[in-house]
Amino acid sequence: MSKRVLQRLTEVFGAAVIETHSQHGDDTAVVVPSRWKEIAAFLRDDEKCAMNHFIDLTAVDYLNRREPRFEVVLHVRSIEKLHRLRLKARLGEPATIDTLSGIWAGADWFERECFDMFGVEFVGHPDLRRILMYPEFVGSPLRKDYAAQHTQPLVEYRPEAVGKLPPFDEHEGMPFGRQTHDRVEPRVNALGFSDE
Amino acid sequence: MEPLDIELDDGELELPNEPMQVNMGPAHPAMHGTVRMVVDLSGETITKVDVQIGYLHRGFEKMCERGTWTQVFPYVDRLNYASPMLNNVGFSLAVEKMLGVSVPERCQHYRVVLGELARICDHMVCSGAMAMELGAFTPFLWFAKARELIWDVFEEETGARVTHSFGRVGGMAQEPTANFKSMVRAAVPAVLALIADGEKLLLANRIFLDRVENVGVMSKERAIALGWTGVVLRSTGVPYDVRKVHPYLTYDRYDFDVPVGTSGDNFDRFMCRQEEIRQSARIIEQALEQMADEGSVNIDDPRIVLPPKEDVYSTIEGTIQHFKIIMEGIKVPAGECYSYTEAGNGELGFYIVSDGSGTPYRIRIRPPCFATMQGVEEMIVGGMLPDVVPTFGSVNMIGGECDH
Amino acid sequence: MTASQTYVFDGSEQGFATTRFEDLLNWAQKYSLFQYPFVTACCAMEFMALASPRFDMARFGAEAPRFSPRQADLLWVVGTISQRQAPILKTVYDQMADPKYVLAFGTCASCGGFYDNYTTLAGIDKVIPVDVYVPGCPPRPESVIDGLLLLQDKIQRGDRTPGIVKPRTDPRVVASQLATGHSTDVAHAQLVELRTSKP
Numbered sequence: 142m143s144k145r146v147l148q149r150l151t152e153v154f155g156a157a158v159i160e161t162h163s164q165h166g167d168d169t170a171v172v173v174p175s176r177w178k179e180i181a182a183f184l185r186d187d188e189k190c191a192m193n194h195f196i197d198l199t200a201v202d203y204l205n206r207r208e209p210r211f212e213v214v215l216h217v218r219s220i221e222k223l224h225r226l227r228l229k230a231r232l233g234e235p236a237t238i239d240t241l242s243g244i245w246a247g248a249d250w251f252e253r254e255c256f257d258m259f260g261v262e263f264v265g266h267p268d269l270r271r272i273l274m275y276p277e278f279v280g281s282p283l284r285k286d287y288a289a290q291h292t293q294p295l296v297e298y299r300p301e302a303v304g305k306l307p308p309f310d311e312h313e314g315m316p317f318g319r320q321t322h323d324r325v326e327p328r329v330n331a332l333g334f335s336d337e
Numbered sequence: 338m339e340p341l342d343i344e345l346d347d348g349e350l351e352l353p354n355e356p357m358q359v360n361m362g363p364a365h366p367a368m369h370g371t372v373r374m375v376v377d378l379s380g381e382t383i384t385k386v387d388v389q390i391g392y393l394h395r396g397f398e399k400m401c402e403r404g405t406w407t408q409v410f411p412y413v414d415r416l417n418y419a420s421p422m423l424n425n426v427g428f429s430l431a432v433e434k435m436l437g438v439s440v441p442e443r444c445q446h447y448r449v450v451l452g453e454l455a456r457i458c459d460h461m462v463c464s465g466a467m468a469m470e471l472g473a474f475t476p477f478l479w480f481a482k483a484r485e486l487i488w489d490v491f492e493e494e495t496g497a498r499v500t501h502s503f504g505r506v507g508g509m510a511q512e513p514t515a516n517f518k519s520m521v522r523a524a525v526p527a528v529l530a531l532i533a534d535g536e537k538l539l540l541a542n543r544i545f546l547d548r549v550e551n552v553g554v555m556s557k558e559r560a561i562a563l564g565w566t567g568v569v570l571r572s573t574g575v576p577y578d579v580r581k582v583h584p585y586l587t588y589d590r591y592d593f594d595v596p597v598g599t600s601g602d603n604f605d606r607f608m609c610r611q612e613e614i615r616q617s618a619r620i621i622e623q624a625l626e627q628m629a630d631e632g633s634v635n636i637d638d639p640r641i642v643l644p645p646k647e648d649v650y651s652t653i654e655g656t657i658q659h660f661k662i663i664m665e666g667i668k669v670p671a672g673e674c675y676s677y678t679e680a681g682n683g684e685l686g687f688y689i690v691s692d693g694s695g696t697p698y699r700i701r702i703r704p705p706c707f708a709t710m711q712g713v714e715e716m717i718v719g720g721m722l723p724d725v726v727p728t729f730g731s732v733n734m735i736g737g738e739c740d741h
Numbered sequence: 742m743t744a745s746q747t748y749v750f751d752g753s754e755q756g757f758a759t760t761r762f763e764d765l766l767n768w769a770q771k772y773s774l775f776q777y778p779f780v781t782a783c784c785a786m787e788f789m790a791l792a793s794p795r796f797d798m799a800r801f802g803a804e805a806p807r808f809s810p811r812q813a814d815l816l817w818v819v820g821t822i823s824q825r826q827a828p829i830l831k832t833v834y835d836q837m838a839d840p841k842y843v844l845a846f847g848t849c850a851s852c853g854g855f856y857d858n859y860t861t862l863a864g865i866d867k868v869i870p871v872d873v874y875v876p877g878c879p880p881r882p883e884s885v886i887d888g889l890l891l892l893q894d895k896i897q898r899g900d901r902t903p904g905i906v907k908p909r910t911d912p913r914v915v916a917s918q919l920a921t922g923h924s925t926d927v928a929h930a931q932l933v934e935l936r937t938s939k940p
Contacts, residue, residue, distance in 0.1 A: 165434055165674040194577075195564035197675075197703040201690055214688065216675055216703070220561055220575065223582060227675060247564030250711040258398075273391035273740055274860065275825045282399060282859050289399050289858050296828050298867045364779060364829055371781045371826065392826045393782055396858040411855065418783035462786070481793030488790075499786045499879050737782055 144168065146190050146226050153187075154180060159231075167227055174213075174230040178239035184217060184226065185244055192217040192226060195247035200236075200259040204285040209233035211261060215241070232261065240266040258283035356384055361725065363392045369466050371736050372710070374725065381721050386714050390707075393736035401700040405666025406432055406506060409700065414500040416702065417738040420459035420681040422451045422491070425504030430585060431676035431687035432506045435669050438636055444508055445586045446628035450521060451494070451503070453617040453624070454487050457528065459681030459733075460568075460610040467607065467730030468539055471548055479535030483528040490520050506667055507642045508635030518625050525618050536611055549603035553716040553728030556601065564708035567683020569732055572609045573601030579679035591623045603731040641667050666695020682706045682733055704738040763899060770814070770840070771893040772802040777813035779833060782820030784847040784879040796882040801889055810836040815892070818871075821849035822862045834869040840901075843871045844892060846885065848878045870903030 147161045147168050157180065159171045172180050184192040196216040203210055211232040218225040232238060240263040241248040252263045253272040260281035263269060271278065277295060280287050362373040371392035377385035397416065401409045413428045414421040426448045433439060440448075465480035488498045493514060495501035503510050514520075539545045555565075560573045570577055578595045580588040596612035598605030635642045639658050648655030671693035677686040683705030690699040709732050717725050780788055791798050798804045807813040810833045822830055834843070845865055848854040851874040853863035865871060872895060875888035 164672050165437075167673075167675050169673075194561050195708075196677075196684070197564075197686055197688065197701070199688060199701045199703075201699050201701075206692070214701075216686070216688070220577065225675075245564065246559065246562040247708055247711065250707065251564075254707075271391075272389075273394040275391075282396065287859070289396070289403060291859050292824060292861075292863075293859070294824055294827065294862070294867075296831050296868055299870070363826065364833060369780070369785070392823060392829075393821060394823055394825065394860050395782075395821055395856045396860045399858055400856065415783050418786055462789070478793055481789055482795065485790065485793070485795050498790075498881065500783065 146184075146192075146224055149187070149189055150180070150184075153183065168225065169227040169229060171229045171231065174232055174238050177213075177228075177230050178241065178244070180228065181215070181217075181241050181244050184228070190226075191219045191222055193245075194218045194220045195245035195251075196225070198241070198248055198251035198255060200255050200261050202259060202283065202285045207231075211236045211259065213238055213255070213261060217245070236261040237264055238262075239264050242266055257281070260284065359722070363389075369470065369730070371740075372729075372734060376722065376725070378722060381723075383718055383720055383722060383725070386718055388710060388714050390710055391740050393740040395737070395741070397702065397741045398700060401697050403696070405663075405695050406669060406697060407662075407667065409697065410502045410504055411500070413504075414502050415737050416704065416741075417459070417681055417685070417706075417735045418499065419462045419733075419735055420455035421500050422455035422503065423459070423678070423680045424685065425501065426452045426586075427676070427678040427680060427685045428687055429504040429506055430678060431674065431689055432667075432669060434676045435672065435674050435689055435691060436506070436641065436667075438507060438638065438641065440508055440636055441633055442587065443629045443632045444634035446624045447509060447513055447634055448504075449586050449588065449591075449624045450621050450628070451491075453621045454490060454521070456617050456681055457614050458484050458487050460614050461532065463681075463730070463733040464607060464610055465535070467603075467727060467733075468535075468545065470726050470730050471545060473539060473542065473545060476535035476538045479531050479538070483531035483535075486524045486528050486531075490517075490524050493517075493520060505635070505642070507638060508633075512634055513628075518628070518630075521621060521625060525621055529615065529618055532611070532614060539607075546604070548723070548727050549607060549731070551600070552603050552720065552724045553731065554600060554602045555712060555716055559715065560601065560712065563712045565683065565712060566705050566708065567679065567681075568609050568613065569606060569709050569712075570683065571595065572598035572605040574599055579677060579684055583677070585678060587624070587627070588620075590627065591620050593620050593623075603727045606731040668693065668695055669697075677703070680705060682709065682735065682738065685738075702738075702741060704741065706732065706734050706739045710734055710739055764897075767897050767899055771896040774803040774815040774842070774892075775805055775807045775813045776803055776815045776817055777808070777810050777833065777837070778806055778817045778819060779830060780817070780819040781822065781826065782849065784819040784849070787879040787882060787885070788817070788819045788846065791882045791885055796886065798886070798889070801886065801893070803889055810834075811838060813837055814841050816841065816843045816869075817846055818843065818850040818865050819846040821854065821856060822865050822868075823860050824862055825860070827862050827868050830865060831868050842873075842892060842896065843869060844888060845871045845874045846888075847880055848876055850874075851876060854878060866903070872904060874904060 144163065147170055150170055151158050151161065154172070154176065157173050157176045159173060161170045163169065184190045194217065196218055198215050201212045201214060203212065209231045213230050213232060215228040216225065217228070230238060236259070238261065240252055242252060250272060252266055253269060255261050256263060256269055257271045257273050258281060270276065274282065275295060278293055356377045356379050359376045359378055360373065361376055363371045373389040373392065375387040375389065376383055397412055400412055409428060410425060413424045416424050461480040461484055465477040469477040491501060492498050494517060495503040555573055557573045557575055560570050561575065566577065574597055576595050576597050581595050593616045596609045596616065598609050643662055644655040644658050649659045669691040671691055673688070673690045675686055675688045677684050684703070685705055686703030688701035688703065689697065692698040713729065713732060716728050778788065790796060792804065803815065814837065816834060816837060818830065845851045849856065850865050853861050857863070862868065873888045873892045875885050877884055
C-alpha cells in the first residue's frame with residue numbers, strides 16, 4: 142500500500158531521492174540532506190501521503206563502515222491512510238541538518254535527543270540542548286568512538302569508596318548475620334545470680 | 338509585618354505578581370518518576386514550564402551494542418518496568434521480523450496472555466499511583482493487592498516477580514506450566530473484582546473527580562503531531578491501537594474493543610485505562626480458549642533456538658549448538674527493520690540495524706512515553722500548580738523507558 | 742559495644758528494668774525508622790509491593806514515609822542512580838539530620854548492576870556511605886525485610902561503620918594491563934583517574 146508513497150516521492154522529487162527499498166516490508170527512502178525539510182513538509186501536506194503522525198527520529202553511526210558517517214532516520218505514519226515510511230538522510234562530519242520541529246511538533250524532543258547522543262546539529266531548532274545527559278557532559282555517548290565505560294562524574298567520589306582495595310579488613314564490609322537477634326543471654330538479677 | 342488597615346492605594350494589597358520559579362523534582366514526592374519541572378508561577382498559575390527528563394538515563398542503547406541479541410532481553414525488561422513482559426514480546430517480535438520467522442501458534446497465544454496480564458499490571462500501577470498522589474491511598478492498596486495475584490502467576494511461569502527476561506528469539510524461555518490456564522482463570526476474575534472495588538472508591542469521590550475532570554486537556558490534532566500513541570492518544574478520541582490497526586501475533590482473532598475518550602483530559606485517560614483492563618481480561622479469556630495444550634512453543638530452527646538441556650549434556654551436536662548460540666549469538670541477517678507493538682504506554686518501537694553478526698549494531702528504542710512527556714508542557718501551562726500532579730500521574734511516565 | 746545489658750529486678754510488681762541509656766535509645770530508634778524513599782527506577786515496583794498489604798513493611802516500624810529529608814532518619818535508595826542524579830542524592834543525604842542510615846535497595850544502588858556504562862553511578866557508596874546493601878534486581882520483598890532487620894540489628898548495636906562493596910574492577914588485573922606500575926596502589930589510582938577524568 143505504501144509503495145505508492147515511495148512512487149509518489151520519486152515522481153515528485155526525482156534525483157533528490159537517492160535510493161528506496163522495502164526490506165522486511167518497511168518502505169524506506171534515502172534522500173539528500175539539503176532537501177530534508179522540504180520532503181518532510183511534502184509528506185505531511187500532500188493528500189496522497191498525509192503523514193501526520195510523527196513516530197520516531199534517531200541516528201545511526203556507521204564509523205569506519207560507511208561514508209558519510211551518520212544516517213538520520215525518521216519514521217512517520219498516517220493516521221487516516223495507515224501507511225508508514227522511513228526517511229533517511231546521510232550526513233558527514235560535522236553533521237548538520239534542517240530541523241523538522243516546525244513540521245511535526247513531536248520532532249522537538251527527538252531531535253534534542255539525537256543532538257545529545259550523536260552530536261547531530263539541527264539547524265533552526267528552537268531549543269537545542271542536551272536532554273538525557275547533563276549540560277556538563279562532554280562528547281556524544283552513542284557515537285561508536287565514545288568508550289562505553291567512560292564516566293564523567295558530577296560529584297567527587299568518597300575517597301574511601303574509590304581508593305579502596307581488596308582484601309578488606311575484618312571490620313569492613315557489611316556484617317552479615319545477626320548479632321543480637323539470635324543471641325540468648327542469661328538474665329541476671331541485681332545480685333549477680335542468673336535465673337537458672 | 339505591617340498592619341493591613343492603613344491607608345492603601347488601589348491595587349496595593351495585591352500580592353506581588355513577578356513570576357516565581359519553583360523546582361518540582363527530580364526527587365519530589367508527588368513525582369513518581371525522576372523528572373524535574375522548572376515551573377514559573379504567577380500566583381498559583383503556571384506561566385511557563387521546562388520539563389527536564391534524563392535523570393534515569395541508563396545507556397540502554399549503548400549497552401545493547403555490547404552483547405549478543407539474546408543478552409538484550411534483561412535490558413529490555415527494565416525499560417517499562419511496570420510491564421516487562423510486553424517489552425520482551427516486543428523485542429522478540431522485532432528480531433523475529435528481521436530473521437523472517439514466526440513462532441508457533443501456541444507460543445503466540447501464550448505471549449498474548451502473558452502480555453495482557455502485564456498490561457493489566459501496568460494500568461493498575463498507573464491508576465493506583467495517580468490516585469495515591471492525589472491523596473487516595475486506599476485504592477492504591479487495592480490495586481497493589483490485585484497486582485500481587487498476577488505476579489503470583491508470573492512467578493510460577495517465569496520464576497521472577499518483576500523482571501522476567503522470559504522472552505527469547507523464536508519462542509519463550511520455558512513451556513507454559515501444566516496448570517497455567519487454571520491459574521490465570523482463577524486470578525483474573527479476582528483481580529477484576531479488586532479493581533472494581535478500588536474504582537468505586539474513586540469514581541464516587543468528589544475530590545478525585547474535581548481534580549481530574551477537565552484538567553490537562555489535549556486536543557486530537559496536537560496529540561497526533563506530538564507523536565502520542567497508546568492510551569493517551571486514544572483518550573483524545575483517536576482510535577489508534579496497534580493491536581487493532583496493525584495486528585501482530587494473534588490479535589486479529591480476538592474480539593475486543595478499543596476504548597476511546599472524548600476530551601483528552603485526565604479523567605478520560607483514567608477511564609480508558611480502567612476499560613482497557615477489562616478488555617485485556619476479555620482477550621486473555623479468548624486466548625486461553627484458543628491456546629493448544631500440547632505442542633512446542635519454540636520454532637524448529639537449531640540456529641536460533643537453544644537445544645533442550647538433555648541434549649546439551651548428552652550429545653556433542655547439542656553441546657556445539659548451545660555453545661555457538663551462547664558465545665557467538667544468533668546470526669541476524671544484515672539490514673534494518675522497525676517493529677512496533679502496543680505496550681503499556683503506547684507504540685513501543687524497535688529500530689534495529691544488524692551487520693550480520695551475533696551482536697546488534699544498533700538498537701533504537703522508540704519509547705512511547707518520551708513522546709508523551711513532551712506534550713506535558715502544553716497540558717499544564719495555564720493551569721494551577723496542583724494540577725501538575727494528576728496530569729503527570731495520568732500520562733504514566735515510566736523513567737526507564739522515557740530516559741532510555 | 743555490646744547491647745542490652747538489661748537487669749530485671751525480682752519482686753517488682755510493676756516489672757521495671759534497668760538498662761543503659763544508649764541501649765534504650767537504640768532500641769527505640771530501631772523500631773521507629775522514619776524513611777525517606779528516594780525512588781528512581783524498577784525497584785519502585787517491589788518497593789510498592791513491600792508497602793502494600795501482603796508484605797506490609799509497617800510490621801517493622803519502618804512504614805512512615807517522610808517526604809522531607811530533614812524529618813527522616815532512614816534513606817532508602819531504590820533504583821539506579823545516574824551520574825546526573827548523584828548530586829541530588831548527595832544533597833538529600835546531607836540534608837538529613839544525624840543519626841541517619843542508608844539502605845541501598847537493589848543491585849543498581851549497591852554497585853551499579855549491569856549498567857556498567859558512561860551514565861550510571863557504580864553504586865551509591867561512591868557518593869554517600871551505606872549501611873546495608875540489599876542485592877537483587879529487583880530484590881524480593883523478603884530479602885528487603887531481611888535487610889531491614891539487619892539494619893535494625895546494626896542500630897541496636899550502635900554500629901555506625903559504613904559498609905563497603907568490592908570494586909568492580911580488580912586493580913591487580915588493571916595493573917597488568919596498564920603495565921606502568923607494579924604496585925596495585927598506583928594502578929588503582931590510575932584506574933580512578935581514568936574513570937573520572939574528562940576526555
